[in-house]
Amino acid sequence: MSAPVLLGVGNPLLDISADADMEMVKKYELKMSNAILAEEKHMPIYGELQKAKSVKYIAGGATQNSIRVAQWMMQKEGSTAFIGCVGKDDYAKKLTECAEGDGVKVMYLEDADTPTGTCACLIVDKERSLVANLAAANKYKIDHMKSEPIVPIYTGVSMVYIAGFFLTVSPETIMLLAEHCSDKGKTFCMNLSAPFIMMFFSEPLKKALPYMDFLFGNEGEAAEFGKMMKYEETDVAKIAALASKEESVKGKKRTVVFTQGSNCTCVAVDGKVTKYVVPKLDAKKIVDVNGAGDAFVGGFLSQLSEKKDIPTCVDAGHYAAQVIIQSSGTNLSGKPSYEPKKAEIVQE
Numbered sequence: 001m002s003a004p005v006l007l008g009v010g011n012p013l014l015d016i017s018a019d020a021d022m023e024m025v026k027k028y029e030l031k032m033s034n035a036i037l038a039e040e041k042h043m044p045i046y047g048e049l050q051k052a053k054s055v056k057y058i059a060g061g062a063t064q065n066s067i068r069v070a071q072w073m074m075q076k077e078g079s080t081a082f083i084g085c086v087g088k089d090d091y092a093k094k095l096t097e098c099a100e101g102d103g104v105k106v107m108y109l110e111d112a113d114t115p116t117g118t119c120a121c122l123i124v125d126k127e128r129s130l131v132a133n134l135a136a137a138n139k140y141k142i143d144h145m146k147s148e149p150i151v152p153i154y155t156g157v158s159m160v161y162i163a164g165f166f167l168t169v170s171p172e173t174i175m176l177l178a179e180h181c182s183d184k185g186k187t188f189c190m191n192l193s194a195p196f197i198m199m200f201f202s203e204p205l206k207k208a209l210p211y212m213d214f215l216f217g218n219e220g221e222a223a224e225f226g227k228m229m230k231y232e233e234t235d236v237a238k239i240a241a242l243a244s245k246e247e248s249v250k251g252k253k254r255t256v257v258f259t260q261g262s263n264c265t266c267v268a269v270d271g272k273v274t275k276y277v278v279p280k281l282d283a284k285k286i287v288d289v290n291g292a293g294d295a296f297v298g299g300f301l302s303q304l305s306e307k308k309d310i311p312t313c314v315d316a317g318h319y320a321a322q323v324i325i326q327s328s329g330t331n332l333s334g335k336p337s338y339e340p341k342k343a344e345i346v347q348e
Contacts, residue, residue, distance in 0.1 A: 002076045002077065002078045002079045003078070003156055004078060004079060004080055004081035004105055004153060004156065004157050005079055005080075005157055005158050005159060005305050006067065006070055006079065006080045006081070006157060006158075006159045006160075006161065006301060006305050007080070007081045007082070007083065007153060007154055007157040007159070007160050007161070008063040008064060008066060008067035008080065008081070008082045008083070008160075008161050008162070009063065009082070009083045009084065009145075009160065009161075009162050009166060009173065009174075009177065010061055010062060010063025010064060010082075010084050010137075010162060010163050010165060010166045011061045011062070011063070011064075011084055011117060011132070011134055011137035011138075011140075011163075011165055011166060011169060012059075012060075012061045012064050012082070012084040012085070012086050012095050012099075012106075012108065012116070012117065012137055013060045013061040013064075013116075013117040013118055013119040013132060013134070013137060014057055014058070014059065014060060014091045014094060014095060014116060014117070014118050014119070015056075015057070015058040015059070015060035015118075015119045015121050015290075016046055016049045016050060016055065016056075016057060016118055016119065016120055016121065017049075017055070017056045017057075017058055017121035017123065017288075017290070018049045018052035018054045018055040018056070018121070018122070018123065019052065019054040019123050019124075020049070020052075020122035020123060020124055020129075021124060022124060024045075024048070024122060025122060025124060025129055028041070028042055028045055028131070029041070030122065030129040030131065031129060032124060032127045032128070032129050033127050033128070033129070033220070033289075034129055034130070034194070034195070035129075035130040035131075035132065035165075035193070035194040035196075036130070036131055036132070036194070036196060037131075037132055037133075037134065037168065037196070038120075038131050038132060038133040038134075042120070042131050042133075043133070045120045045122075045131055046118055046120055046133065049120055049121075049122070057094065058098075058330060058331065059094065059095050059098035059099055059330070060119050060121075060291075060330065061084065061117070061119070061137070061165075062163040062165055062191065062193060062293075062294050063082070063084070063161065063162060063163040063165070063166065063191075063294075064082050064084065064095075064099060064104075065291055065294035065295070065298070065330040066161060066163070066191075066294045066295070066297040066298040066301065067080045067081075067082045067099075067104055067161070067298065068080075068098075068099060068102045068104055068298065068330060068332060069294065069295045069297075069298025069299060069302070069320050069324070069330065069332065070297075070298040070299070070301045070302040070305070071102055071103045071104045071298075071302075072102060072103075072298075072332045072336060073298065073299055073302035073303075073316060073320060073336050073338060074302045074305070074306075075335060075336070076103075077103040078103060078105050079103070079305070080103070080104050080105070081104065081105040081106070081107060081153050081157065082099060082104050082105070082106050082107070083106075083107050083108070083109075083144070083145070083150065083153070083154075084108060084109070084137055084140060085108065085109040085110070085111055085136050085137055085138075085139045085140040085141075085144075086108045086109075086110060086111070086116045086117070086136050086137070087110070087111055087112070087114050087115040087116040087135065087136040088110050088111070088112045089115055089116055091115065091116035091118070092108065092110070092116045092136075095108075095116065096108065102332055105153075107149065107150055107153060109139075109140055109141065109144040110136075111136045111139045114135050114136040114138075114139055115135050115136060116135060116136050116137075117132065117133060117134045117135040117136055117137035117138070118132075118133050118135070119131065119132045119133070120132075120133075121290055123288055123290065126286050126287070126288060126289055127289060128288065128289065128290040130290070132165070134168075134169065137169065138168075138169055140166075140169050140170045140173065141170070142170060142172045142173045142176060145173050145176060145177070146176075154177060154180065155180070155184075157186070158186050158187065158305070159186060159187040159188075159189065159301065159304070159305055160177050160180075160181055160186065160187070160188050160189065161189045161190070161191075161297070161301060162174055162177070162189070162190050162191075163190070163191045163193045163294075164190060164191050164192050164193030164194065164197040164201070164205065165193045165194070165197070167197060167201045167204045167205055167208070168197075168201055171204035171207070171208070174190075174204070174208055175207065175208065175211075178208055178211035178212075179211070181211065181213075182211055182249050182250055187213045187214065187304070188211050188212055188213050188214075189212065189213060189214040189215070189216070189297075189301065190208060190212050190214075190215055190216070191215075191216040191217060191293075191297060192205075192215070192216070192217035192218075192221035192222070192224075192225055193217075193221065194221065195220055195221060195223075195224040197221075198221070198224040198225050198227070198228040199224065199228075202228050205228075206228075209246055209247075210246070210247045210248055210249045211248075211249055211250075212248075212254060213250070213252070213254060213255065214254070214255050214256075214257065214304075215243060215254065215255070215256045215257070216257050216258075216259075216293075216296075216297050216300075217256075217257075217258050217259075218258065218259050218260065218261070218293055219236050219258060219259070219260045219261075219263075221258075222236045222239045222240065222258045223236070223239070225239060225243065226239040226242075229242070229243070229246075236258050236260060236266055237258075237266045237268070237273045237275065238273075239258070240256040240257075240258045240266045240267070240268035240273055241256075241268045241271045241272070241273050242271075243256045243268065244256045244268035244269055244270060244271055244272075245270065245271045253269050253270040254269075255267065255268070255269050255310065256268040256269075257300065257314070257317075259293060259296055259317075259321075260278075261278075261289075261292075262278050262280075262281075263278065264276060264277060264278060264346050265278060265296075265314055265317070265318070265343070267310055267314060269310075274310075274345060275345065275346035275348070276311070276314045276315075276318075276343040276344065276345060276346065277343065277344040277345070277346055278318055279318055279322065281322050281325075281326075285326050286325050286326065287325065287326055287327055288325060288327070289325050291324050291325075291330040292321040292324055292325050293321070294324075294330065295317075295320040295321045295323065295324035295325075295330065296317035296318070296320060296321040297317065298317075298320055299313075299316040299317040299318070299319055299320025299321065299338075300313045300314065300316060300317035300320075301313075302316055302320075303316040303340065308340060309342070311342035311343045311345070312340050312341065312342055312343070314343040315340070315341055315342060315343035316338060316340065318343060319336070319338050320336075320338075323336070
């Protein structure tokens with residue numbers, strides 16, 4: 001087994017995924033293509049989905065999904081590791097079995113008093129609405145990261161990836177890892193994850209931003225990031241350019257990667273934007289776009305960890321995302337057929 005080179009830290013959740021309708025979406029005051037944290041009014045949704053004939057239980061959580069995809073793309077068992085908090089229950093066992101089955105080394109903190117977190121995934125016409133009940137995932141403590149079994153994991157990797165969702169749980173753990181990466185010349189990556197992060201967790205996000213070597217997001221998150229930063233620009237590419245020029249504690253150039261579904265992927269470095277063509281995929285092959293963004297990051301990081309250039313990382317991201325949207329949830333099977341190549345640049 002390889003020593004991990006890529007570490008993910010985040011909220012391990014068991015996805016409860018099922019087909020729904022707009023009536024159910026309206027009933028719980030949700031929006032499609034959006035993710036929120038569950039409030040009391042959302043709690044019955046989990047039981048309702050579990051009764052659906054189409055229900056599936058899938059190992060989830062944004063960061064864990066990206067790490068599982070990266071591991072699948074790398075095809076070297078133990079090249080990746082994941083840290084987060086779960087309960088002591090059957091859901092935690094399912095998460096462990098799934099992640100370890102994919103070759104990821106999981107180092108969960110267990111909270112015996114709180115159930116493992118779940119995420120309701122309502123699928124309507126291939127679009128999804130996500131409602132996360134963090135439960136045990138919300139109980140992660142920095143003491144775990146500083147503990148004897150865990151220190152060798154984060155000090156041994158060359159790259160750390162954390163989704164913005166973890167800003168709601170343990171900003172201090174994020175800063176510990178950000179500063180470690182800065183001090184040791186390692187690569188630190190984060191994802192904006194959802195509009196509500198910029199709306200309600202802007203302070204810890206802005207604190208971590210100077211440490212980020214890579215920042216990921218989609219067009220909706222980019223727009224909200226632009227508002228948070230008080231940019232006058234609303235164009236995704238221009239927001240990426242401005243974000244890439246924000247202060248860096250390392251004095252090196254930040255790379256900002258914003259996806260736009262089937263529209264071009266924008267990559268900005270030091271204020272210069274390159275747009276990459278997203279390969280066409282027959283709409284009939286699309287089953288569920290849930291997890292596409294996480295898969296893109298996983299594909300991208302799999303090549304970045306092997307020191308491939310940005311066009312190759314983008315191409316791998318597109319490949320991984322298109323594999324994932326052809327099944328329900330982040331289901332990985334067989335071996336990837338990916339042959340590294342450079343993504344095509346949009347000719348303007």
